[in-house]
Amino acid sequence: MDAAVYVRISQDRTGMQAGVHRQQEDCLSLADRLGFADPQVFIDNDVSAFDGGRRPGYDTLVAHIRAGVSRIIVWHVDRLYRQPRELEDLIDLVEQHPVRIEAVRGGGFDLNTTEGRLMARQLVAIAAYESGHKSDRVKRANQRLAEQGRWHGPARYGYGRGGVLIPEQAAVIRQMADRFLTGESIRSITAWLNRSHIPPLRAGTGTSGLWHPFTVRSVLASARISGQRAYAPGTRADPAGGREILGPGDWEPVITPEETEQIRAILADPAHRRIAPARPSLLGGIARCSKCGAGLTITGHTSASGVTPTLRYTCQKDPSRPERGGLSISATPLDEHVAQRVLNRLAHPRTSASEQSTTATLRRIMDINSRIGQLSQDYQARIITGGERRAGLFAAEESLRDAEQQLVAAGGAIALYAAPIGSPDTLASWWDSLDTIDRRAVITTLVKKLTIVPGHPGRSFDRTRVRITYRP
Ligand SMILES: [Zn+2]
Secondary structure (H helix, E strand, O other): OEEEEEEEEOOOOOOOHHHHHHHHHHHHHHHHHOOOOOOEEEEEEOOOHHHOOOOHHHHHHHHHHHOOEEEEEEOOHHHOOOOHHHHHHHHHHHHHOOOEEEEOOOOOEEOOOHHHHHHHHHHHHHHHHHHHHHHHHHHHHHHHHHHHOOOOOOOEOOEOHHHOEOHHHHHHHHHHHHHHHOOOOHHHHHHHHHHOOOOOOOOOOOOOOOOOHHHHHHHHHOOHHHOEEEOOOOOOOOOOOOOOEEEEOOOOOOOOHHHHHHHHHHHHOOHHHHHOOOOOOOOOOOEEEOOOOOEOEEEEEEOOOOOOEEEEEEOOOEOOEOOOOOOEEEHHHHHHHHHHHHHHHHHOOOOOOOOOOHHHHHHHHHHHHHHHHHHHHHHHOOOOOHHHHHHHHHHHHHHHHHHHHHHHHHHOOHHHOOOOOOOHHHHHHHHHHOOHHHHHHHHHHHEEEEEEOOOOOOOOOOHHHEEEEEOO
16 A cells, blocks of 8 residues: 655744644654555645645646545645635545545544545634634735735745845845846846855755846836835745736835836846936936935936036836925036045955955955065066965965955855955956946945935035945
């Protein structure tokens, strides 16, 4: 006689995988007591039977029943089916292939007998009733939270529990959006993320540790990254096109709502990209309004006297958000000012208490760069031999690769590979050689927050309006 163990856990939120292991151990020891050595185990994880989700483990189990498995061991019968419809399917199956079900909790019964079927039908009716109630409750609670603009659900890429922004992931999202809006495909962005060793959410918890195009698409299309709440009952995850947007949420945005709108328009119809190729400004969406927190967008202004339009970063008015609008700053001097400060940061990295921090990594790269320079000097001065120089270079370049990888993984700025950190002269020409997307990525890798405070209209550029918080 062949036996199989079936294990299912309905919601794998915070480490509930442990639940699966417990169920599995209990089932295996029951199998052992019943005299079945080494039964096959079928597992479904993170699938709620109630909303009709697919159950690949269950489907395989059914195939094995058809092929002769005659005992199923479960933790509780409600693991096997929760809807009356599913039980009826199982009873149909059992009529052709005799099966006995053993449960760790609640005992076993024989679906081949009238009593066994009656018992199973009663149990499943109760389970369906309870499950339906729970599902209604959860949906109502989520809708209420969505209406209030509060974060609900688990951590998502860019945000921790409760919607707390994670700066290094926000920098990656910023660059994903930049790349997408300037014409890169989802596939190419996915390849870039994996090539840069940027870890996806939940890397190292049994996942492949790689990004998939679907994940990239769903991050980009999500309303949450522009600080907006969305709600879609009946969908299991973010559908690729993004869920319906209800209004502003109470968490920090990474990109602007306008950008989310553009992203969704391109996803819905790739022809959009050809009509309106986005050319990003250096600080659009990165610089924030100090009054309302919104990302500033670049706009052209024609002054009263002149005919040449000047560019300004502006907090856009939004009728649905009365707090928005009324702040702007001249674009070109702001770009130059921020670029100068970032380059200065790269030229003179500070020391840092935390060894893993961005600052400490910059410092390490600078030290390695100067070690490499020193090796050549020592060789020319005949202090070391050619062999010693080669060995020294090899070791230095290896630690350089490690440090650069760490820096890039923190913010996705590929341009920081081989950046002349610690060398003020070369940094300026390095910066000139970068395109705007790379420059933006360098900025978001180093800068945690760039805020513009209100100023006096008509004044020339006032650098005291610019507040920069660097990453530690
Ligand atoms: Zn504002």
